[in-house]
Amino acid sequence: MPAPASSTVDGRPRARGLGIPFAGRPGPVNAITDVTGVEVGYTTLVHGEGPLRSGEGPVRSGVTAILPRGRSKPAQPCAAGWFALNGNGEMTGTSWIEEVGALTTPVLITNTHAVGPCHQGAIDWMVGRGPARGWLMPVVAETFDGYLNDINGGHVRAEHAVSALESAAGGPIAEGSVGGGTGMNCYGFKGGSGTASRLVRHGADEYAVGAFVQANFGARRHLTVAGRPVGLRIAAENPMEDRGWLAPPGAGSVIVVVATDAPLLPGQCKALARRVPLGLGRTGTIGSHFSGDLFLAFSTANEGALTSEFDSDRTYETLRFVPWGGINPFYEAVIQCVEEAVLNALVVNETMVGRDGHRSPALPHDELLRCLREGNVELGEPTS
Template sequence: MLSIDDRVDPSQVTPSGRPRARALGIPLDGRPGPHNAITDVPGVQVGYTTLIEGAGPLVTGQGPVRTGVTAILPRGRDGVGRACAAGWFSLNGNGEMTGTAWIEETGALAMPVVITNTHAVGPAHRGVVDWVVAHHPQAARQWLLPVVGETWDGYLNDINGSHVRPEHAVAALDSAASGPVDEGSVGGGTGMNCYDFKGGSGTASRVVDYGSRSYTVAAFVQANFGSRRELVVAGVPVGRALLDDNPMEANASWPAPSGAGSVIVVIATDAPLLPGQCKALARRVPIGLGRTGTSGSHFSGDLFLAFSTANDAALSSTFPRGAATDEDYESLTFVPWGRIDPFFEATVQSVEEAVLNALVANETMTGRDDHRSPALPHTRLRDLLATGRQELTAP
């Protein structure tokens, strides 16, 4: 496999050598950052724990195992406890994202963000607490409300088998790093499906010029949503031409309706934004998802978080002592609302590409009970895109 070095463009190839959407020549709007990843936002780090074990019939508690944990550190491992402006949005609430009540109350995020499978939220949450206690005991002197999001990987994984444990969340946090980010069947995305193809983890970024400065807006997705017929790539409805080889749809014993699943999206930026503006970015995530074709199934949990790493520590809460003084104020610099549209556009573009990267940077996976999730066929996709919209949309 290829490795990322001076000869390889990380916007087109993952660290493990898998092609990304741009490597297939998919036309995409906007200018990506150097790694085309959420880690293009200075300070943001991403880590994974990937659990793959066993094959054949499901034996609850034994496997097969196809799951994991993804960790995102907004200010890196040394910045835990220093709050970022943050906001969140639920397109459809058939899912879970912990810590959001406190984000709604304060407009701030000071803890790590972890993504895993639906039935592993508890152990992952415990793992984050254990990690913070060990590495940031000062922050652990008050209550800890980390963000843990989930999507359901039960088609491929022994989801009821308690295979994700607190130490796996700890390991993901310990491995978090800046630079290129692997995609596909890694971390919490290991056992996920997207548009009835193999889905999982994906990321992308966009650069926004603002006066003499440049800022980055970036997305990380755990993609586990959509039905095959909905899939759209670069405006071309390719899904309707790829309806064959769909084991999930063909499995008469499988209870989940087409389109069921979930998607967790994390938006990061170094642009100075208010909490309400972060929430506004999170509300634009569905537009990026919609560009890939989804109509947002009732059976899909679609939960989105956005944060800004600017205004370092201005939002961090401290326990007050004594009476307030004339110096007890904080100041926030922020992009005026009238200038925010380019950041909305960058959000939409990065979400769309992150989903496509999760699909493209993947391979076919077989899991529990020999359930198979096929990879998006690259050659057929290129041919369909070359054919163009007119032929595919003809009656």
């Protein structure tokens, strides 16, 4: 059986499986699902080829669902906070998170023009499960997949969001061209979905911190791995730049969801979200003006607190939390997770051809490792 921290369930190497060094100690499956209760599901839509026939395809898209407390407790609040590095994007529901410091729905991630159907799908799914209250503020985030996908064709529908929610599970999860990340590109290579986790000691306790990234950002020349600027040194095609495209290099967007089972205040969750750009920066991004860089962090601890009900008979609620003076190891874990999650999205991928023959090449492993060796990076033994 492959080791899930370094390999996919079908035996393909993840970033650390190539021997790329990373700091910190990953959880058992090195994924956001190492956080107690978190489940992830996908709907992946790939069909058609050739020229764009708007409304007919080709289709390279999908939906990712992240359920903080799993399918059994979809409306139980979690302490949460969010942060925007660059606002050229969308993440619904954040005004309510800002107001009450709580996340009370699953998180869906899709393409830019599918936010509406996914929002409706989240409502349909939660109403069907009988939530405790009659109003919902779903969190739906997006990145742009129009280079490969018929993004204006309305191919992602509410039922696809429902399907992603219904398929959510814990344990090892797929990465690369799956779910909302299906049609995405990153640093001029095939991008998409990536995840990683770290374990953090706090006193006598141990907690997990996990990150999930929908990576659709970065210019090729900025790609940095293990501290080495490899983007300009990798001898590989770069069709999005070589042949010109609608947007300048680096456009796209990145959504990052950070989860932890450590007990945190809403303000501490927001502080974790503010550390996401430090992890992205390790991979080289400059935070392009045409990239929507939006981040959400939540804690699954303190179950039963942060409620907001019409007829609550509670006089008080209580939050247990890590003292601010002990928060730094969690910041470090976020940075490490985000860096590795981006590289997993790149490494666990294959070349994809989409609309009008648009091509997104896979990151070539051999070329990457050659550049790292030339940069005197001490690589570990590749695993499978």
